[in-house]
Amino acid sequence: xxxxxxxxxxxxxxxxKEVRRRAEKSERRAEKSERRAEKSERRAExxxxxxxxxxxxHRQAAERAEQEAKLREQAAERAEQEAKLREQAERQFVETARNxxxxxxxxxxxxxxTGLSGDELAVLSRRMxx
Numbered sequence: 074x075x076x077x078x079x080x081x082x083x084x085x086x087x088x089x090k091e092v093r094r095r096a097e098k099s100e101r102r103a104e105k106s107e108r109r110a111e112k113s114e115r116r117a118e119x120x121x122x123x124x125x126x127x128x129x130x131h132r133q134a135a136e137r138a139e140q141e142a143k144l145r146e147q148a149a150e151r152a153e154q155e156a157k158l159r160e161q162a163e164r165q166f167v168e169t170a171r172n173x174x175x176x177x178x179x180x181x182x183x184x185x186x187t188g189l190s191g192d193e194l195a196v197l198s199r200r201m202x203x
Contacts, residue, residue, distance in 0.1 A: 167197060174198055 094125075166187040173183045180194055 167193075170197055171196060171201060174201060 166189055170183050170187045170189050173186070174194070174197065180191065183189070183194060184191060
């Protein structure tokens, strides 16, 4: 009979040790599965933080590039304004020199006052005569 068979008896009525061993094995599998799930969650969180950081870095790089473009634009505008001011100042010196030549002032004095060279004054006086 089956009830008298030891293998059947051990299968149907396992010992306390066997039940305990199976329970512990099942618990270990559950713990291992739980650790894997936690590890997977941590990896997902890390990936999300990394993606957020990369997005923030990209935004900052774009903002920096925009600021640098604005600074270059401002520098170009300043350079243009300075060039206009130099040109305007030079025209004023030439006009002043022309007025001084017209009034008969000495060339050396005009050179000291306006900063124009003797050659520039010679060209200016020839234009006035011609």
